[in-house]
Amino acid sequence: MSERSGVIHDLGYRRYDGPRDGTATIARTLYVTGLRHTYGLGRSGKSKILPFILLAMATLPAAIVVGVVVLTGLGSLPVTYADYTNQVQLVISLFAAAQAPVLFSRDLRHRSIVLYLARPLSSSVFAVTRWLSLTTSLLFFMWVPTFLLFAGALLAGLDKSDQLEGLLKAVVLQLLLAALVAGVTGLISSVSLRRGFAVVGSVVALIVVSGVVTSVQAITNAQDADGIGVAAGLLSPWSIFSGLADAWHAGVVTFTPPGSAWALAYVLVAVVLTALCVLGLVARFRKVGSR
Amino acid sequence: MAGVTGELTGLLPTNQSVITTAGLTKHYGSVHALTDLTVDVGPGVTGLVGANGAGKSTLIKILLGLLEPTSGSASVLGHDIEHASQEIRRLVGYMPEHDCLPPDVSASDFVVHMARMSGLGAAPARERAADVLRHVGLDEERYRPMGGYSTGMKQRAKLAQALVHDPHLVFLDEPTNGLDPAARTDMLRLVQRIGSDFGIAVLVTSHLLGELEQVSNHVIVLDGGRLLRSSATTDFLRRTGNLLVEVVGTETERDRLGEALAQRGLTCRPRGSMVAVDPPPPELAEAGAVHDVIRDVTAELGLGLMRLEPDHGHLEDVFLEGGAHV
Amino acid sequence: MNGTIAKLALQALLGRRRFFLLLAFPVLLIALVTLITALTDGDAAFDILPGLGYPLVLPLVAILAASSVLGPEVDDGSIVYLLAKPVNRYVVAISKWVVALAATLVAGSLAILVASLITGDTTRALGMFVGAVVAGTAYSALFLAISAITRHAVIASLMFVLIWESLLGNLFTGVAWLSIGQWGLRVGHEVSAKLPDPANLTWAVLASIVVTVAGVWFAGDRLRSFSLRGED
Numbered sequence: 001m002s003e004r005s006g007v008i009h010d011l012g013y014r015r016y017d018g019p020r021d022g023t024a025t026i027a028r029t030l031y032v033t034g035l036r037h038t039y040g041l042g043r044s045g046k047s048k049i050l051p052f053i054l055l056a057m058a059t060l061p062a063a064i065v066v067g068v069v070v071l072t073g074l075g076s077l078p079v080t081y082a083d084y085t086n087q088v089q090l091v092i093s094l095f096a097a098a099q100a101p102v103l104f105s106r107d108l109r110h111r112s113i114v115l116y117l118a119r120p121l122s123s124s125v126f127a128v129t130r131w132l133s134l135t136t137s138l139l140f141f142m143w144v145p146t147f148l149l150f151a152g153a154l155l156a157g158l159d160k161s162d163q164l165e166g167l168l169k170a171v172v173l174q175l176l177l178a179a180l181v182a183g184v185t186g187l188i189s190s191v192s193l194r195r196g197f198a199v200v201g202s203v204v205a206l207i208v209v210s211g212v213v214t215s216v217q218a219i220t221n222a223q224d225a226d227g228i229g230v231a232a233g234l235l236s237p238w239s240i241f242s243g244l245a246d247a248w249h250a251g252v253v254t255f256t257p258p259g260s261a262w263a264l265a266y267v268l269v270a271v272v273l274t275a276l277c278v279l280g281l282v283a284r285f286r287k288v289g290s291r
Numbered sequence: 292m293a294g295v296t297g298e299l300t301g302l303l304p305t306n307q308s309v310i311t312t313a314g315l316t317k318h319y320g321s322v323h324a325l326t327d328l329t330v331d332v333g334p335g336v337t338g339l340v341g342a343n344g345a346g347k348s349t350l351i352k353i354l355l356g357l358l359e360p361t362s363g364s365a366s367v368l369g370h371d372i373e374h375a376s377q378e379i380r381r382l383v384g385y386m387p388e389h390d391c392l393p394p395d396v397s398a399s400d401f402v403v404h405m406a407r408m409s410g411l412g413a414a415p416a417r418e419r420a421a422d423v424l425r426h427v428g429l430d431e432e433r434y435r436p437m438g439g440y441s442t443g444m445k446q447r448a449k450l451a452q453a454l455v456h457d458p459h460l461v462f463l464d465e466p467t468n469g470l471d472p473a474a475r476t477d478m479l480r481l482v483q484r485i486g487s488d489f490g491i492a493v494l495v496t497s498h499l500l501g502e503l504e505q506v507s508n509h510v511i512v513l514d515g516g517r518l519l520r521s522s523a524t525t526d527f528l529r530r531t532g533n534l535l536v537e538v539v540g541t542e543t544e545r546d547r548l549g550e551a552l553a554q555r556g557l558t559c560r561p562r563g564s565m566v567a568v569d570p571p572p573p574e575l576a577e578a579g580a581v582h583d584v585i586r587d588v589t590a591e592l593g594l595g596l597m598r599l600e601p602d603h604g605h606l607e608d609v610f611l612e613g614g615a616h617v
Numbered sequence: 618m619n620g621t622i623a624k625l626a627l628q629a630l631l632g633r634r635r636f637f638l639l640l641a642f643p644v645l646l647i648a649l650v651t652l653i654t655a656l657t658d659g660d661a662a663f664d665i666l667p668g669l670g671y672p673l674v675l676p677l678v679a680i681l682a683a684s685s686v687l688g689p690e691v692d693d694g695s696i697v698y699l700l701a702k703p704v705n706r707y708v709v710a711i712s713k714w715v716v717a718l719a720a721t722l723v724a725g726s727l728a729i730l731v732a733s734l735i736t737g738d739t740t741r742a743l744g745m746f747v748g749a750v751v752a753g754t755a756y757s758a759l760f761l762a763i764s765a766i767t768r769h770a771v772i773a774s775l776m777f778v779l780i781w782e783s784l785l786g787n788l789f790t791g792v793a794w795l796s797i798g799q800w801g802l803r804v805g806h807e808v809s810a811k812l813p814d815p816a817n818l819t820w821a822v823l824a825s826i827v828v829t830v831a832g833v834w835f836a837g838d839r840l841r842s843f844s845l846r847g848e849d
Contacts, residue, residue, distance in 0.1 A: 013426060013489040016419060016457035020381070020410035029407050044395065050772065057780070090779055098772045111391045115452060118355050118385035119408050120377050194692065196684050196771035197635065200677065203775060204638075208677070211669045212649060219653055219661050290357045 023120055027129045030121070034133030038099040050098055055141060058091045062145035066152030077153055077163075080251025081146050081170035085177075086242050088145070090207065093181075093238075095141055096134075097202035100185035101195040103130050104281070108288045109193040117289040127281040134182035142174045169250040177241045180270050181206065183277030184237065190284040210238040214255070221255040229256030233266065240266050309334055309460055309492045310354060315363035317349055317516075324349040325516045328363070332494060332511070336486035338503030338524070339496040340606060341513035347496040348388060350513075351462045355385060368459055381410065384453030388464040388496075391449065394438025398429055398448040401437065402455050409456035416455075423455045427481065442469040446478065454485070461485065463495040467502060479506050500606035504528060512609050520609050527609070532570040533602035535562070536585055539595035551588045557581065567602060619704055622712040626686040630720055635685050639720065642678050643728030646670050650732040659736035666736075666745060667812075670729050672798050675749055676756050676778040678725035682717040683760035684770050687836070692768060700840060710837030714761050721753045744809025752801030755825045758832030759797065765839040790815075800825050 021029075033042065039055075040048030065078060079087065107113040117123055146167070153163045184205055189198040213236045220229035233239040233256065245252035247263040258266055310332035317325040325346045339347050352358040354367050356376035364371065370378045392401065402424060406416035424433050427447040432440065437448060446466060453461050466482060467475045483506050486493045497503050503510055503524075510527060512519040536552075538544050542561075549566045552559050558569040571581045582599065589596045630636070646665075653662040690696040699709060726749035733742030759777075764770040786792045786799070793799040793815040800821035806812045 014419075014422060016411070016415065018415050019412070020456075021412065022410070023377070026408055026410055033404065050769070090784060094772070094775065094779065097775075106393055110393045111387075111389060112393050114357070114387050114389075114391050115385070115405060116408060117357055118380060118383070119405075120381050120410060121408065122377065192634070194689065195769070196688050196692075197638070197681075199771045199775065200638065200681055203677070204641075207779070208669070208673060211673060212665075215665050215669060216653070219657060219664075222661065223657050225656075290352060 023125065026119075026121055027125055030126070030129045031133050031136075034103050034130055035136055037102050038134065038137040047102075051095065054091055054095045054098070055144065058088045058095075058141060059145045059148060061088065062148045062152075066148060066155070069152055069156045069158075073156065076158060077149060079149075080166050081149060082166070082173055082241075082245040082250035083252045084145060084149060085142050085170065085174060086238070086245065086252050089210070089238050089241075092138070092141060093203065093206040093210075096138055096181050096185045097199045097206060099137065100134060100182070100189040100202060101198045103134055104186045104189035105193050105195055105198050108190055108284070111288070111291075113285055113289045117285070123286040123289055124282045127285045128278060131182055131186055131278050131281060134186055135178045138178040138182055139174060142178065143171075146170060146174070166250065169245070169248055173241055173245055173248075173250065176244075176267070176270050177237060180237045180240070180274045180277075183274045183281070187277045187280045187284075190281055206237065210236045212236075213239040217255040226256045230258045230262050232256075233258065234269050237270070240270050307334065308332065309337075310365070310367050310494065312350075312354075312365040313363055315350070315353065315365050316361045317346075317353060317358065318361045323516050325353070325360075328513075328516075328518055330511055330518060330521050332492075333509065334492045335508040336482065336493045336495060336506055338507035338510045339494055339513065340498070340500060340503055340510060341496075341519075342498055344515075345498075345513040346516040347513060348464055349516075351385070351464055351494070351496070354379070355383065355462070356380060382459045384456065384458035384461040384491075386446075386449045386453040386461065386463045386466060388468060390445070392437045392440075392445055395436050397435055398424060398433040398437055398440075398444075398451065401448070402433075402451050405452040406455040411456060419455050419457070420451070423451045426454070427451045428477070443471075443474040443478075446470060446474075450478075450481070454489075454491070458491060460492040460494065463493060465496055465498070467497065467499070475502070482506055504606060510606065512606070527604050527606055530601050530603045534568040534581065534585070535565045535598060535600050535602045536568060536589075536596070537565040537598035538589060539597055544594055547592055548589065548594060551592060552585065555584055555588060557584065565598065618715060619708050619712045622699070622704065622709055623716050626713045626716040629689065630682065630685045630716060635681070639678065639681055639685075639724050642674050642681075643724045643731075646674055646728050647732050647735070650735050654735055654737075659738065663733065663736040663738075663741070666729060666733055667802075670732060671745070671749060671752070671802075672783055673778075675721075675725040675729065675753055676760075676774075676782075676798070679717070679721045679753060679756035680760050680771055680774045680778070682720035682724070683757055683774075684764050685720075686713040686717045687761060687764040688768075688770060691764070696840075705837075706840045707834065707837035709840060710761070710765075710833050714758060714833050714836065717761055718754060718757045721757045722750060726750045726753045738811075740809045741811045744805040744807075744812050746805075747808050748801035748803075748805025748812065750801075751804045751821075751825050752797050755797045755800065755828045755832075758829040758836075760832075762832040762835040762839070765836040794820065797825070797828065 036042045039051045062084060068074070069077060085092070107116065116126055150163060150167050154160065185202040188201040188205060192198040192201050213232050216232045217229035217239070220226060220232070230243070233243040242252045242254050243258050244263055244266050246254045246257035247260065308331050310330070313329050315325055315328040328346075328350065339350070341347050349358065353360050354365060354372060356372060356379065364373065366372065367379045368382050372379065399420060402420040403416050406420055407413065411419065427450050429444060429447050429451065432444055437445065440448065446468070450463070450466065453463070463482060467478050470478060479502055482493060482495055485491050486508070495503070495507065504527070507524055509521070509523050511521045536548065538548055545561060545564065545566055549559050549561060552566065552568065556572055556575065559566050561567075568581065568585070575581050575584060585599060586596065630639070650662045650665055653665065690699065700706075726746060729749040730742060730746035733745045736742070760770065760774045763774050767773055781792065782796045782798050786796050799815040802812050803814065803816050803818055803821035804825070806814050807818065
């Protein structure tokens with residue numbers, strides 16, 4: 001006899017006449033849930049291991065730097081805020097590559113997206129909210145070490161206005177970077193539904209392309225063909241980040257920094273690319289939802 | 292809301308239309324999923340019948356705003372699908388035909404999450420989720436990840452998420468798919484309860500004609516994207532006045548019986564393993580006369596009489612008749 | 618070594634988008650090196666190989682190949698059908714490994730050979746090739762084993778390559794003794810002195826062999842105990 005444990009109890013069906021949230025509140029709930037999922041909160045214990053290990057790896061060097069500065073009384077931080085983020089880019093890229101599938105591949109792979117889209121949230125709001133969750137998640141990932149460094153700098157009595165200026169520049173750059181990386185990895189994860197291949201795809205987009213661009217920039221710099229290197233910098237989120245950081249004197253040194261006109265192009269390309277990725281996400285969700 | 296019939300302790304007056312479509316069409320290039328569909332669905336349980344590919348799921352997706360129609364219009368619960376789609380999605384629940392449950396979440400967590408996605412607050416979501424899961428019959432299983440569920444449990448979980456936000460109308464797409472006979476009966480009974488006791492309007496699809504006969508008040512039949520028929524179930528199932536006779540043996544025995552009955556003045560024809568006897572001529576029209584004739588004939592021929600019952604209509608007949616009567 | 622299983626694994630590898638991704642690596646690597654050699658000179662282009670091709674592209678190809686021959690079957694549970702056949706577990710593992718190895722050697726090691734040859738200096742190219750063959754073999758076995766353990770094989774393998782071998786390897790020289798990439802380079806050093814000389818040759822050769830054999834054996838062993846749950 002099957003399903004006999006599922007006896008239907010006749011205790012009467014109750015109506016729900018209570019308040020119902022509007023779209024904005026529902027989106028906010030989705031946003032918070034997504035953000036928590038990227039750190040494994042609200043899911044199984046095993047899914048917390050990787051994000052927290054990566055976060056620890058990204059933060060530990062900052063803690064060491066703070067320790068060194070405070071104890072030896074250095075006059076300035078050995079690494080600026082923007083440069084620190086640049087140095088740990090490998091870990092940040094891994095985090096984005098590993099956690100984007102949690103938000104973007106799962107619902108498409110198991111087709112539970114249909115259940116979401118049959119509810120008041122539209123596919124556009126859903127996709128944008130998910131993208132915001134990942135962006136915030138990445139920002140948090142970058143800010144833990146950044147603000148740790150800042151606290152350490154204040155503790156060591158370094159010049160406040162200097163540190164604040166460096167911090168502000170870094171924060172603006174990190175906002176731009178987080179939005180772009182979230183868009184790129186999100187789109188890749190929504191297209192390649194098996195988590196493993198989405199990760200490889202994101203790694204290629206973030207790490208391999210970055211490496212290639214850096215090599216090209218080194219070579220063009222050595223060959224006095226800087227223009228090509230600057231143009232090549234448009235091809236990778238990290239090279240956009242470090243290029244802009246160099247142009248804005250945020251403490252990062254690149255082979256071929258962009259001039260002010262190029263810097264503007266960098267910003268525009270980043271924004272446009274992010275927008276295109278988000279639009280792609282909306283289209284993907286809508287398409288799979290209607291199947 | 293007023294308007295209570297004997298059965299429906301519901302939200303809607305009995306004469307209010309729940310779903311109305313007018314010339315709804317959906318073409319994918321040369322594939323015509325729906326053509327010029329005009330129906331009216333009232334409260335209670337409405338069955339949507341058709342072979343696979345007849346357009347049932349397409350219709351539901353269009354009503355939910357997941358697909359855009361090529362032409363035509365429709366309204367659900369008084370809201371137009373083109374302009375007020377979001378309002379519709381606040382008021383309806385959807386149980387898709389395909390697999391749509393993430394395997395690493397428990398039914399309890401998932402249904403709570405879906406309740407919140409429909410606008411319920413955290414506490415009401417938990418309460419209603421627990422309630423609804425009890426109603427659909429998921430007990431301790433609800434705390435296990437859904438990846439390990441049997442088909443029956445998965446269907447129940449899907450149904451739970453469709454009901455948790457107290458919708459006015461639910462779309463159930465093939466709810467008995469993949470269920471064994473006992474679970475199928477359970478599910479059908481549950482669907483009936485949703486329509487009658489819970490007071491929620493139901494649009495349930497199936498390609499199994501027999502099920503819908505049992506469960507729905509009204510049946511809409513689709514064939515190749517077109518409306519074949521739309522009427523109350525009782526219309527379909529009315530007694531036709533014929534009698535069905537079945538005897539032990541093969542077609543030979545059946546044919547012997549048929550010929551013998553014909554010689555007695557009864558018009559009859561074979562139907563499957565049985566003989567269908569048309570309503571008798573005036574001479575034999577008294578109550579019981581035809582039955583006596585049949586009994587006597589069978590005894591004379593030495594055949595074992597297995598079945599003698601009044602014939603009633605079947606949904607299958609609609610397909611066999613073809614054509615569109617509305 | 619079971620021919621049917623190997624053929625099926627090959628079909629899984631060559632099917633659909635995965636194949637293009639696998640092909641993209643060697644094509645792009647060779648294209649990049651060609652472009653830079655044309656624009657500047659061979660030596661500048663060669664730097665791409667120890668900087669990017671060897672430590673990053675080769676292991677990525679190995680990860681992709683190993684997870685393609687084993688991953689999807691584990692993921693959707695169809696591995697049970699294979700395990701229900703009267704074929705020795707280890708034969709299954711070897712058959713799959715052979716396909717992953719072939720893909721790694723062709724798309725990874727061979728690509729590195731071609732790219733190095735384009736930069737001139739045949740001896741250096743051969744040295745690089747030998748190193749890539751040794752490392753590719755060990756990588757494919759290791760990643761196959763990881764694919765048999767966890768559903769998150771790709772990310773775990775990536776962490777090994779990127780964090781352990783690349784990041785930490787650049788910081789601490791001791792890591793060279795436990796880095797497959799360094800073993801390959803050490804063996805390649807025998808062919809061309811232009812390659813670095815990180816560890817002991819005997820150690821490098823032995824360690825590579827041990828990892829390869831142990832990896833395939835472990836994959837076979839793990840195939841025995843597969844529990845299919847819906848967990849993440």
